[in-house]
Amino acid sequence: MRERERDAEQGDARNRTSLLKKMEISVAEAEKRTGKNAVNMQETYTVYLIETRPVDAASEGTNPVPDSLWRRYSEFEQLRNYLLVTYPFLVVPPLPEKRAEFVWHKLSADNMDPDFVERRRVGLENFLLRVASHPDLSTDKIFYSFLTEENGWKETVFETGFQAKADSRLKALNATFRVKNPDKRFAEMKHYGDELQSVISQLLRVRARAADRLYGVYKVHGNYGRVFSEWSAIEKEMGDGLQSAGHHMDAYAASVDDILEEEEHYADQLKEYLFYADALRAVCRKHELTQYELEMAAQDLTSKKQQREELATGTIRTFSLKGMTSKLFGQETPEQREAKLKMLETQIEEGEELVKERNGECEEFVKSAWVDIERFKEQKDHDLREALISYAIMQISMCKKGIQVWNNAKECFSKM
Amino acid sequence: MSGSVVDNTVSSGNSSAAIPTDISGQILDLDEDDDLEVFSKDTTLTDGSSLNASMQTSSASMINQYKFEEEEEDADTKDIFVTVDNPESHVTAIETYITYRVETKTTRSEFDSSEFEVRRRYQDFLWLKGRLEEAHPTLIVHPLPEKFVMKGMVERFNEDFIETRRSALHKFLNKIAEHPIFSSSEDFKIFLTAGSGELTSHKKQGPGFLSRMGETVKAVAAAVRGVRSRPQEFTDMQEYVEAFSQKISSIDKVTQRIVREQKEYLEELKECGPTYALWSQSEEELAEPLKNVAGCVDKCCKETDEQVKHLNDHLIPVLHEYVLCADTLKAVLRRRDNIQADFEAKTEALATKKADRDADSKVLSLAWGSLVGRSPEEVKQQKQQKLKGEIKEMRDELDKTEDRLEWANNALKSDWTRWQKGMRTDLRSAFIDTAERNVSYYEKCLAVWESFLQSQRTDAEGNGNVDFS
Numbered sequence: 001m002r003e004r005e006r007d008a009e010q011g012d013a014r015n016r017t018s019l020l021k022k023m024e025i026s027v028a029e030a031e032k033r034t035g036k037n038a039v040n041m042q043e044t045y046t047v048y049l050i051e052t053r054p055v056d057a058a059s060e061g062t063n064p065v066p067d068s069l070w071r072r073y074s075e076f077e078q079l080r081n082y083l084l085v086t087y088p089f090l091v092v093p094p095l096p097e098k099r100a101e102f103v104w105h106k107l108s109a110d111n112m113d114p115d116f117v118e119r120r121r122v123g124l125e126n127f128l129l130r131v132a133s134h135p136d137l138s139t140d141k142i143f144y145s146f147l148t149e150e151n152g153w154k155e156t157v158f159e160t161g162f163q164a165k166a167d168s169r170l171k172a173l174n175a176t177f178r179v180k181n182p183d184k185r186f187a188e189m190k191h192y193g194d195e196l197q198s199v200i201s202q203l204l205r206v207r208a209r210a211a212d213r214l215y216g217v218y219k220v221h222g223n224y225g226r227v228f229s230e231w232s233a234i235e236k237e238m239g240d241g242l243q244s245a246g247h248h249m250d251a252y253a254a255s256v257d258d259i260l261e262e263e264e265h266y267a268d269q270l271k272e273y274l275f276y277a278d279a280l281r282a283v284c285r286k287h288e289l290t291q292y293e294l295e296m297a298a299q300d301l302t303s304k305k306q307q308r309e310e311l312a313t314g315t316i317r318t319f320s321l322k323g324m325t326s327k328l329f330g331q332e333t334p335e336q337r338e339a340k341l342k343m344l345e346t347q348i349e350e351g352e353e354l355v356k357e358r359n360g361e362c363e364e365f366v367k368s369a370w371v372d373i374e375r376f377k378e379q380k381d382h383d384l385r386e387a388l389i390s391y392a393i394m395q396i397s398m399c400k401k402g403i404q405v406w407n408n409a410k411e412c413f414s415k416m
Numbered sequence: 417m418s419g420s421v422v423d424n425t426v427s428s429g430n431s432s433a434a435i436p437t438d439i440s441g442q443i444l445d446l447d448e449d450d451d452l453e454v455f456s457k458d459t460t461l462t463d464g465s466s467l468n469a470s471m472q473t474s475s476a477s478m479i480n481q482y483k484f485e486e487e488e489e490d491a492d493t494k495d496i497f498v499t500v501d502n503p504e505s506h507v508t509a510i511e512t513y514i515t516y517r518v519e520t521k522t523t524r525s526e527f528d529s530s531e532f533e534v535r536r537r538y539q540d541f542l543w544l545k546g547r548l549e550e551a552h553p554t555l556i557v558h559p560l561p562e563k564f565v566m567k568g569m570v571e572r573f574n575e576d577f578i579e580t581r582r583s584a585l586h587k588f589l590n591k592i593a594e595h596p597i598f599s600s601s602e603d604f605k606i607f608l609t610a611g612s613g614e615l616t617s618h619k620k621q622g623p624g625f626l627s628r629m630g631e632t633v634k635a636v637a638a639a640v641r642g643v644r645s646r647p648q649e650f651t652d653m654q655e656y657v658e659a660f661s662q663k664i665s666s667i668d669k670v671t672q673r674i675v676r677e678q679k680e681y682l683e684e685l686k687e688c689g690p691t692y693a694l695w696s697q698s699e700e701e702l703a704e705p706l707k708n709v710a711g712c713v714d715k716c717c718k719e720t721d722e723q724v725k726h727l728n729d730h731l732i733p734v735l736h737e738y739v740l741c742a743d744t745l746k747a748v749l750r751r752r753d754n755i756q757a758d759f760e761a762k763t764e765a766l767a768t769k770k771a772d773r774d775a776d777s778k779v780l781s782l783a784w785g786s787l788v789g790r791s792p793e794e795v796k797q798q799k800q801q802k803l804k805g806e807i808k809e810m811r812d813e814l815d816k817t818e819d820r821l822e823w824a825n826n827a828l829k830s831d832w833t834r835w836q837k838g839m840r841t842d843l844r845s846a847f848i849d850t851a852e853r854n855v856s857y858y859e860k861c862l863a864v865w866e867s868f869l870q871s872q873r874t875d876a877e878g879n880g881n882v883d884f885s
Contacts, residue, residue, distance in 0.1 A: 192698060199695040206687045213681035220677055223670040231663040234656055238840055245847070381701040388705050389872055392712070395865045402858035410851035416844040 019138035020129070024053045025147060027125035028068070030117050046117055047072045048124055052147050069150035073098075076124060078154075079146050082162040083137060085169055088286045089369035090137065091376040093130035094275030096123025102204040102267065104212040104260075115261075119268060126272070136372075173285045177292050183366065189373060190284035196277040200270050207267060211260055222253030241416030248409040255405070259398050266394065269387040273380060280376065283369050290365050294358040301351035308344045311337060496522040496593045498608065500586035503578050504535070513537050516582055518589065520608045526600075532609045538563075540607065541585055543619055547603040548592070553751040554828040555598070556835045558591035559740030560584070580733060587737065591838075597827075643753045644760050647825075653832060654749050661742035668735040671727065678724045682717060689713040708868050715864045723857040727850065734846040738839060745835075748828060755824045759817045766810045773803040 029049040037043045053066035076095055083092050100116055110116065128147070131137045142160065145153050228246030232239040502517035520532040541560055548557050561584035589608075592598045606618050689710045696706035 195698040196695075199691065199698065203688070203691045203695065206684060206691055210681060210684035210688060213677060213684050216677040217674060217681055220670060220673050223673075224667070227663055227666045227670065231660075231667075234659045234663070238844075241844075381699075384702055385705055385872070388709050389869065391709070392865045392868045392872075395712075395716075396862055396869070399858040399862035399865070403855050403862070406851045406854040406858070410848055410855065413844055413847040413851055416840065416847070 019132045019144070020055075022055055023132075023147075024051075024055055024066075025125075025128050025132055026051050027121050027128065030121045031070070032112075033072075044112070045072055046112075046120075048121055050128070050147060067148065069148070071146070073120070073124075075146075075154070076127065078157060079143065080127075081166045082142055082157050082160060083131070083140070084282070085162045085165040086140070086142075086160075087136060088169070089283060089365050090134070090372045091276065091279045091283055092137070093127055093134070094272060094279055095127050096120050096268070097271060097275070102201075102208045102271075104208040104215070119264065123268065123272075135375075169286075172289050173282060175289075177289075179288050179292050180295050181291070183287065183291065185370070186284045186287045186366075190281055190288075193277045193281035193284065197274060197281070200274040200277065204267060204270055204274070207263070211263060215256055215260060218253050218256035218259075220253075221249050225250035225253065238416045241412050241414070244415070245409050245412035248405050248412060252402075252405045252409075255401050259394075259401075262394050262397075263391075266387060266391050269383070269390075273384060276376070276380065280373070283373065287365060287369060290358075290362050294355070294362045297351065297354045297358050301348065301355050304344055304348050304351055308341065308348060311341055311344065494594075495524050496520065496599065498586075498589045498593050500582055500589060503582055514578060516585060518608060526605065527609065529609075534609065534611070534615075536607070538581070538585075540615065541588065544592075544603060544607045545588075548598055548601060551601065551603075552597065552827065553755070554748055554824040555595075555831045556741075556744060556748055557598070558588050559737055559744055560588055562740075583733060584737065595834075641757045641761055643757050646753065646756065649829070650749065650752065650825075653745075653828075657742060657745045657749060661739075661746070664735065664738045664742055668732070668739050671732055671735055675724055675727050675732070678720065678727070682720050682724065685713065685717050685720065689717065705872060708871060712864045712868050716861050719857055719860045719864075723853060726853045730853075731846055731850045734842060738843065741835075741839070752824050752828055755817075755821050759814070759821045762810065762814045762817050766807065766814055769803065769807055769810060773800065773807065 027048050028051045030046050031049070032044060033047050034042060034044050047070040049068055049070055051066040051068045073095075080092060080095055083090075096119070099111065100113075131143060137143060142153075142157055145156055149156070225246040228242045228249065232242035232246070235242065497520070499519045500516050501519070503514050504517075505512060505514055515535040515537045518532075518534050518536050520527075522530060522532075538560075545557055545560055548555075561581045592601075592604055598604060603618075606615060610618060692706050692710035692713060696703040696710065699706060
């Protein structure tokens with residue numbers, strides 16, 4: 001806890017982190033493997049090569065061979081689940097999507113498709129870099145061994161008991177409960193998370209449909225190429241001009257593939273924040289849960305204190321069945337009352353301890369979470385702005401290509 | 417055009433097709449007896465510098481020079497300007513129709529005035545086209561817009577449809593005005609200048625229904641017979657027209673498909689801007705760039721919309737015209753073939769007749785002669801006389817048909833070259849225009865996104881935290 005506070009106080013932690021200063025991390029390759037799965041059936045899956053290299057070695061110019069190990073997507077998932085459970089107050093970076101969504105028709109939705117695998121490789125690398133550059137997450141031992149220990153990592157992570165916690169966390173996050181004094185900031189953050197998720201989903205959908213149509217427009221121009229070529233065969237003076245114009249039409253039609261591939265990268269950047277929104281919402285939910293538990297403990301304590309008071313003074317301020325029955329069937333013996341009081345006192349003591357504990361937890365949570373949320377906000381604003389800028393740059397590049405092709409075509413037409 | 421013709425024995429059963437009398441240059445090779453007079457040479461040749469030029473003489477004041485060197489001069493010496501505009505709707509008890517204003521400005525002497533303004537409806541244009549085709553079966557008349565478009569169930573009175581039609585009618589009249597032969601047509605002049613009453617009565621003149629029927633029957637018969645020895649150049653033309661027709665139709669279809677796809681792209685793109693705008697409402701720091709992006713996307717939408725309109729209004733009509741042209745060319749080639757088939761049939765018939773004359777038909781004529789009480793010599797004389805008369809008639813008819821064919825071929829060849837030139841010019845400029853428009857579209861979108869980058873740069877310089885590498 002102390003360590004985290006210190007790191008947080010060090011300010012802009014995005015680039016000044018302990019782990020990335022020491023080592024370079026990359027997900028260099030992807031390969032197909034076949035093996036037997038948990039139910040002893042043959043399956044094909046992809047593994048990704050994680051390479052790590054000490055930073056100092058590279059800067060000295062010696063360039064040694066990096067350490068490397070292979071991991072599959074499910075292991076990344078385990079790592080992330082562990083992190084979610086261990087650092088519930090942090091906005092944990094998301095993994096690239098499990099299945100291809102928001103695809104436009106030319107893009108494959110098949111997990112084995114090489115383009116999908118390649119984009120996933122990039123996404124996984126991005127995930128590791130995000131974790132490694134996080135002031136708190138980067139110091140985690142399990143994360144470190146994920147990067148460096150090929151064998152035995154699975155057992156190590158299992159021993160932390162995160163799996164059980166992960167299950168109960170999921171249950172808790174999905175439970176419905178009402179908080180009496182919600183923290184306004186967290187409520188707003190949660191609402192923002194919802195909106196972000198909704199609007200990015202919509203944007204991705206619309207973008208995919210537009211990409212589909214754009215593909216059609218460009219590809220139909222390829223037909224000009226074919227027909228101009230055939231037409232040029234029957235013309236004398238016009239032939240050359242038509243033929244060469246046709247070539248440019250073919251080039252135009254072909255150019256859309258690169259254009260849309262670049263746009264896919266932009267879509268991936270949006271998707272990362274779509275999933276980040278989910279992580280943000282999880283933190284807010286966790287806060288609600290913590291707050292709720294505190295409120296429950298406090299409520300319980302208050303009711304116990306009341307009971308004690310009633311017992312001590314003999315007055316019944318609140319209706320209770322016990323009270324009624326004792327009225328109806330006669331008072332208890334002084335010994336019984338004494339025993340009861342003593343029990344209540346113990347419970348109240350414990351209750352006060354619990355409330356204090358939970359209060360402390362809550363405060364801690366709010367403090368740490370809010371620091372991370374601020375960090376996240378800054379990162380998001382920066383990253384998404386960059387994404388918009390790179391989108392504009394892509395559009396400009398597309399326009400430039402268009403200008404070139406049509407100017408060339410115009411020249412050919414002039415020679416007709 | 418049936419003006420009065422010099423030095424010609426006109427048989428009244430003929431159609432209103434022009435009957436040329438002078439042969440310039442090419443004489444068709446016919447297996448003929450030398451003793452028969454073949455041609456009546458007429459020297460009312462105008463400046464026949466081009467061997468292939470076919471001449472058509474009519475009334476003295478309307479002699480046409482059909483030279484192609486003059487084509488370039490046409491642009492500078494254009495002396496007739498025709499405009500079609502101002503569509504208006506007319507409602508009568510029976511029907512509703514549209515008329516268009518046709519304005520003519522000319523310095524030509526054959527026109528009584530220098531400016532004319534009349535109103536014409538589609539039917540009138542159809543009539544004019546028909547007249548020109550009748551008068552010149554192997555000249556190429558620019559196509560009219562179609563009667564109505566079935567595709568998409570376009571309403572006849574839909575604004576876009578009317579505008580498309582108006583533009584096509586304008587082009588049609590201008591093509592006629594540019595044509596060396598058509599522009600001197602009496603029908604054309606009347607079309608441009610006559611009041612509606614005068615036009616109606618003029619329409620009623622001209623070949624009646626029956627003679628036109630007769631011509632059609634002849635044409636069908638000729639078509640059935642087919643052409644025996646079509647000159648190679650016309651076969652080449654036919655092959656070209658077939659191929660051209662296919663190609664231009666393909667291009668037309670491709671272009672229409674592009675327009676469709678662009679429109680659908682536009683529909684999707686229209687939703688992007690508002691989504692960015694919606695997003696900006698949830699953000700603080702990001703609100704400004706997001707709103708900016710929303711604006712950029714909306715501007716690009718507008719540009720895309722205009723680009724599609726341009727394709728629709730400029731490229732597609734031109735392509736469509738040439739699709740129709742291909743059909744016109746096919747019809748022209750067919751008519752030429754029919755004329756040739758007619759000539760071949762008549763040639764055959766004459767040869768048969770001559771064979772009759774030369775053959776010894778003693779038995780029959782003697783038998784007949786004895787029946788009517790004449791000597792064999794007498795019978796033979798009578799028969800020979802009769803045949804001689806028939807042969808002379810057929811000969812004359814054949815001459816006329818041969819002239820007709822010659823003229824038709826020459827007319828077609830000249831007009832063919834002219835048409836190809838026009839086609840090349842029209843399509844070239846339409847494609848160049850489209851390419852330029854596309855360049856302009858991309859340039860405008862480029863500017864939109866560059867201004868966005870610029871705005872982010874100035875912001876970043878203010879905040880000092882963005883990398884533009």
